Amino acid sequence: MAAAASQLRREAHIPLQLISDEAYAAGVARLAEAARAQGGPVVDALDLLVLR
Numbered sequence: 001m002a003a004a005a006s007q008l009r010r011e012a013h014i015p016l017q018l019i020s021d022e023a024y025a026a027g028v029a030r031l032a033e034a035a036r037a038q039g040g041p042v043v044d045a046l047d048l049l050v051l052r
Contacts, residue, residue, distance in 0.1 A: 008031070
């Protein structure tokens with residue numbers, strides 16, 4: 001979880017760009033706290049739409 005928290009980039013995720021700076025900072029702080037408190041794998045789901 002610590003690796004996932006350290007590699008988070010706001011500009012890489014459009015939904016993260018839509019929230020306020022304050023909400024983003026609060027979420028990053030919660031993620032960092034969770035990374036300190038627990039370990040283990042991170043499971044992340046990604047919806048992908050491909051149009052041909």
